[in-house]
Amino acid sequence: METAIAFILIFGSIVFFHELGHFIFAKRAGIMVREFAIGMGPKLIGYTKGETVYTIRLLPIGGYVRMAGEDLDAIDLQPGYRVGVRLNDVGEVDLLVMNQKNYLPDMHFLEVERADLMKDMYIEGYDESEQFVRYSIARDAKVNESGRESLIAPFDRQFHSKTVGQRSLAIFAGPLFNFILAFLVFTALALFRGIPTDEPLISTIMADSPAAESGLMQGDEVTAIDGQAISSWEEMALTIQENPETPLTFDLERDGQPVTLEITPNAVENGEQTIGQIGIQSPLEKSVLGSFTYGATQTYEWTILIFQLLGNLITGQFSIDDLSGPVGIYKATEEVAKFGIFNLMNWTAVLSINLGIMNLLPLPALDGGRLLFFGFEALRGRPIDKQREGMVHFVGIMLLMVLMVVVTWNDIQRFFF
Structure with missing residues (x-):
């Protein structure tokens, strides 16, 4: 259970930051974002704020930011189509109802002759009294289709209306935010835990490890391994990793006195390689x-x-x-x-x-x-x-x-x- 929670939190955080990059730069470019989703598949929960619905979906294997104009969300009103329209205080259509079952009491009925819901933003046709009428479409108008409401996206709010540079930034920002997240996590790790130094000093010794069994102690400074001088933690670690299951002679300095120990690194699988480990950690400093x-x-x-x-x-x-x-x-x-x-x-x-x-x-x-x-x-x-x-x-x-x-x-x- 703890592993499942850790996996969901880790993967959710990574996906959230990725999609947040897309979201922020899309909004900066003036693109309408219809949905910000974490996860894929069926929706578990959703919350609408402004023009965007924020959802968490069942499968924790990704996420997406759905921008207006990226999918088949265009509404094509053919001549002869009967719709209901609701007007706002300035006489613009703020609600367009496509299904007669969802008509409201204050609706005007219209048999469509022509309509442009993206660029010129108008609809015209014949009303109940057979008079020809033309209405402007409000930029924040909604469409109700079989009970499902969505915002109309004017062309200048759609993804493909933006410049190549704006679209590229909106797409590139996703991976960019993954690198930003990594930088923030590594920085927080250093702030809370400390920064590993490159000195060949023993800071932490794992219980039941080859280092503990050999008598290695915290504060020991490694000066040589098998007669080869050691001046950095990186040199020491590389020597240990290259010698799994091979006895190594460690020359140490402990409280100003020389000490010699023999340690045999355990063999540990690391991808395609087998490396040696003795169960030690480098010293840490805070900065x-x-x-x-x-x-x-x-x-x-x-x-x-x-x-x-x-x-x-x-x-x-x-x-x-x-x-x-x-x-x-x-x-x-x-x-x-x-x-x-x-x-x-x-x-x-x-x-x-x-x-x-x-x-x-x-x-x-x-x-x-x-x-x-x-x-x-x-x-x-x-x-x-x-x-x-x-x-x-x-x-x-x-x-x-x-x-x-x-x-x-x-x-x-x-x-x-």
Whole structure:
């Protein structure tokens, strides 16, 4: 149960920040945001404020910001269509009812002759007395269709009416906010826990670890391993990791006196590698300014590392079978949770960077794929045909779903069989 709660909180936070980026920059560009959703599938709860409905949905596997004009939300009124209209105080239509079952007492009935609900914002036709009338549509007018109300989106409030730069920022802001979240989490981690130093000093020793069993003590300074001088924590850690199940001779300085111990690192699986660990942690120091520097450097270093792993996937150094989906992330979260809140925070930041990078890949249906189309539009001076772009994204979604099924099945086989 604790793992499930941790997984939902971590994944929910990452998705929330991602969608918050889209939301903020869409609103800044004047785009109407119809829905801000965390999760996918059936709606669990919803709250409407202004022109946006905020929802939490059943499946914690993503989220979305639905912007006006991105989907098939245009209303096409054909000649002869009978509708009900309600007028506001200045004689503009503020409610358009498409279904006769939902007509209200103060409705005017209209047989549509012509209508434009996006650009010129008008509707005209014949009323109950067969007179030809024309009404302007209020910019905040609503449409009621079979009891479901939605706002009319004037063309200048729609996604595709904005410049390439505004649309690109609204899309790029999602991954950008994932990097911002990672920076904030790493910074908070340094503020609350402290910043690891690079001195080869022993700070914390895990119970029942090779370090504890050998007699290593807090405050010991490692000066050499197997006769090789050690001047930094990074050197010491690398030597230990490269020697799993291999006895190592540690030369230490303890209270000004030399001490020699033999320690055999445990073998620990780390992805495709087996590394050595002896169960120690580096010393920590507190610094407000240093915490922000630590947040920035950790975000940068993890970003480079994840790009390197992507390069290994492209060059075939590891395959799709090595990738993890939601099941694998859940199991990893379960393992990380055993080591406390600080490790969960670090895991959250790494996952957030990973999501940001994955979304920036120039693949159909991902944010990077959409940015690629915007780039083509900027070079051509005109937009790509919407039907062709939509087909490319549809194919991309199908391929991503297939990949998700394959990765999930691999996870299930790996952890449960």
